[in-house]
Amino acid sequence: MRGNEELDLLAVFTEHAVQVLHELGAPTLSRNGEVIALAGVVVVEVEGAQRGGCSLLVVEELDPFLEHHIRAMGIEVMGKNIIPRIGELNVDIVQEAAGVGRLKSHGPNEQTLEPVSGLPQRPPLLCAGCPHSGLFFVLSSLGQRGVLPGGKERPPKLIVTGDIGCYTLAAYPPLSIIDTCGCMGASIGHAIGLEKAGVKEKTVAVIGDSTFIHAGITGLIDAVYNQSRICVIILDNETTAMTGHQGHPGTGISASGAKTTKVELEGLVRGAGVKNLTVIDAFNLPALKAGVKAAIASKELSVVIARGDCPTLTRARTEPLAIEASLCDQCNVCLLVGCPAIQRNDGGVFIEASLCVGRGCTLCQQLCPRKAIYTTGAAEVKGE
Ligand code: SF4
Ligand code: SF4
Numbered sequence: 001m002r003g004n005e006e007l008d009l010l011a012v013f014t015e016h017a018v019q020v021l022h023e024l025g026a027p028t029l030s031r032n033g034e035v036i037a038l039a040g041v042v043v044v045e046v047e048g049a050q051r052g053g054c055s056l057l058v059v060e061e062l063d064p065f066l067e068h069h070i071r072a073m074g075i076e077v078m079g080k081n082i083i084p085r086i087g088e089l090n091v092d093i094v095q096e097a098a099g100v101g102r103l104k105s106h107g108p109n110e111q112t113l114e115p116v117s118g119l120p121q122r123p124p125l126l127c128a129g130c131p132h133s134g135l136f137f138v139l140s141s142l143g144q145r146g147v148l149p150g151g152k153e154r155p156p157k158l159i160v161t162g163d164i165g166c167y168t169l170a171a172y173p174p175l176s177i178i179d180t181c182g183c184m185g186a187s188i189g190h191a192i193g194l195e196k197a198g199v200k201e202k203t204v205a206v207i208g209d210s211t212f213i214h215a216g217i218t219g220l221i222d223a224v225y226n227q228s229r230i231c232v233i234i235l236d237n238e239t240t241a242m243t244g245h246q247g248h249p250g251t252g253i254s255a256s257g258a259k260t261t262k263v264e265l266e267g268l269v270r271g272a273g274v275k276n277l278t279v280i281d282a283f284n285l286p287a288l289k290a291g292v293k294a295a296i297a298s299k300e301l302s303v304v305i306a307r308g309d310c311p312t313l314t315r316a317r318t319e320p321l322a323i324e325a326s327l328c329d330q331c332n333v334c335l336l337v338g339c340p341a342i343q344r345n346d347g348g349v350f351i352e353a354s355l356c357v358g359r360g361c362t363l364c365q366q367l368c369p370r371k372a373i374y375t376t377g378a379a380e381v382k383g384e
Contacts, residue, residue, distance in 0.1 A: 059083055059094055126169050128341040129357030131282035131308025132235050136170040136177055137337045137363070138288045139204065139233075142296065145176040146336040158296070159201050161190035163216070165208035166242040167235050175338045178206070185215025191230040192223050202296055204231045209265060210240040210248040217268065223301050224273040231295045232303045235282075236265060237310040245313050265305055274303050282308025285366040311357045318358030319376040321351055321365055327372035334364040334373065 058067040058079040067079035082097045083089065126133050140146040143158035162168050162178035163186060171178035180190050191205035207216045212234050223230060240246040247253030252262030269277050276298055280291045288306065295302040309316065320341070323334075330348050341355035342364055351364070351373070358375070365373040 057097065059089060059097065061089055122340070124169050124172050125338055125340045126166065127312055128339050128355040129311035129361040131237050131306070131310065132167045132170065133337050133339055134282055134285050134288050134363045135233065135235060135292070135306045136167070136175045137367070138285070138292050140175045140177040140336070142293065143177055146174050148332050148336065157201065159194055159199065159203045161187040161194070161203060161205045163187035163207040163211050165211055167206065167208055174336050184211050185219055188216055188219025188223060188232055191232070192219065192226065192228045195228055195230055196226070202231065204233060204296060206233045206235060209234055209236040209238065209250050212265070213249050213263065217272065220269065220274070220303070221272050228301055229299060230301060231298065233292070234265060234303065234305045236305050236307040239310050239313050241310045241312065269303050274301060276300055276302040277305070279305045279307060282306040283361055283363060285363060309360070311360070316357065316360050318360065320353040320356035320358050321362065321373050322353070322376050323349060323351055324372050324374055327370050329370055331369065334368055337363050337367060339364060
């Protein structure tokens, strides 16, 4: 850092840092700046950094990866000397770092904005049209976890060990069906451990395709080798959704984005010695119910691959579904699937058209006992 000069540039890698910069009226990302892809993170050289006349603060989580690389580019930079390595980088921490780094104000917005009150509450949920929603709804039903508003809680059944991915959100209501989450690949080891420790309840491990290939295959081999009778469910959305849709060996897309040999999950699972394998369409609720029930009831190690596209990757959408008010009896059952497009207000349950992905999903339609949910569009008939 140069003497006592004010900090006037920040490289921004977290949402909280963006928020702080906006509040301070400081420049964030220069549209004229050079954008460099570095390990999947966008490094933006803010206008002027190349001239060497500016200071730079890198706000990044964990290790000073970007900080080191930017310094290696010959750019003066601050980072882990004021940004902690552990814990979430919340607004207060980033704000304090900006103060320590003498962030220069660039506009009239110097005052801290008061939080806006009265915003609608939104719990953490899987995305609308998520291929994992149906599978978790089935597990939630079998495990007696989902409870309708005002409904009575029942003693939980099943133990579901979770893993690292966007599907960990199924730990939250209304699905409430992830019981453990350790580290990448831990779901299968946790399930084996519980079974071997004598836990009577059937244990089910859920793990995404990317995580399975990264760190779950060793657990599955362990389950085969130690004759475990757990059920393993691989949530195959053919991408690494949580961290930005990177390819992995099961996608046929290499780390550089080129086409490459695809590692087939079915072959991998069977090659490990699994005899009981079922592949199910993740948007077919009856098939999911039957397949998961059978896999859980199995007396041997069973594996289910629930396969369906991630809607945030494919962007595939049709006309949204809608609820026919004259057929809906407000039973609220459709809310249990945990889709953020299905909402409730004073007028009852409705589908937010801007969120619903349409006919590629239809999970709520398959679920509605009153057949009140219909696909919109010229050829469709309400209530059928
Ligand atoms: S749309 Fe169907 S499931 Fe949803 S509240 Fe109405 S009747 Fe119940
Ligand atoms: S079809 Fe139903 S469950 Fe699927 S995205 Fe639309 S509202 Fe959500």
